Amino acid sequence: MKIWTVSNQKGGVGKTTTVVTLGGILAAWGFRTLLIDLDPHGSLTSYFRLNPDEIKISAYNLFQDAGAKKAVDPRRYVVETAFDGLQLLPASPVLATLDRQAGAMDGMGLVIAASLGAVSDDFDFILIDSPPMLGVLMVNALAACDRLIMPVLAEYLAFKGLERMLRTVDMIGRSRRKPIDYLVLPTMFDRRTKESQESLQMLQERCGNNLWRSVIPVDTRLRDASRAGVPPVMFAAHSKAVLAYSEFLEFLLHE
Template identity: 50%
Template structure:
């Protein structure tokens, strides 16, 4: 089972879009995929029409459970989607209280890693959608993953957020004695604007070894797909945006073909 964390300490850069689209592509290639929503805003959950506040269990229950984590307990929290092989571990607003409740508790940063280990035989890929703040949720997502994907909107302020995220990975790497396999993904790229071209050039200059050579273009089909509660790869498989994510998936070495 491969675990990818999609993270950035700036909001609105395409984290959830990246999580959903990559997850959809993997599921369409007959991979068993779990998408984990660790953001209290629950955008990933709502994308698929899941209101975790109305569910019997969510990722919050995994964190506050005092008993040993088991596969059955994790599986009980999952919600199916309209895509075969694609499941969601939903979020609730209660996640926002975790740092205050138990942020300093021993072993708190490894709960998600242990939970996912319990279902390692059930899934081929796990994609973790992170909140845009450094706290116990992002710490858990980083501790659990094999690869970190950092979507970065191609505009100046987003580059500042990237600097903070890279600094966080450096600190976390020392704490966990771990070297993060990181790829920076330029998103919302519009080659008609000078700002996007300059941001792309700066990314290539400042983060040469970690930046994906492609880019995810501005594509309104991503927004339209959310209205249908399905990944864009399902509803609009031939669009520019989905084609870009298909190329990214190949770069990530997911071991799946280029086409369905």
């Protein structure tokens, strides 16, 4: 079982789209895949036509139940999606209260890492959608992962979020006594604009070997798939963004 976290300390960079698209491709390729929504906004949960405000059982309950035991079996909180091979641990807005509770509960930063051991035989891949702010949820997402995928917009304003995120990655890596293996993924790249071209060059200079060699292009089919509530690979398998994500996934699987 491999655990990949998708995170950045800047919103609007394509985190949820990356989780859904990679998860959908993995499922289409026959891999048993679990998606975990740790963002209180619940964008990943909403993608699959679940209302985060109305969900009775969510990732929040996993944290609550882990308060005394530190590790619980996450299967009781997982729901099926309408797509074969793809399951979801949904989010609810009350996840936002966990930072206030964390001070009274030791080990809250390792709840996800400790709990996922119980499903190591059930899934081939677990993808975690992390919130864009540093707190107990992001710490859990980073502490649990084998690899961090960091979507970054190819624009100048994205660099502040990137620098903050790299400092966080270094801090969590030192805390868990194991560096976090990360890969920066340029998203929403528009080859027609000078800003995208220059920003990509800056990313190449800043990130070196931690930057994927290609890009995820701007593609309206991703928005269409989201509107339909269908993973992009099952909505428009030959769209340019799906083909780029497939190439990225091949790289992750075979490097």
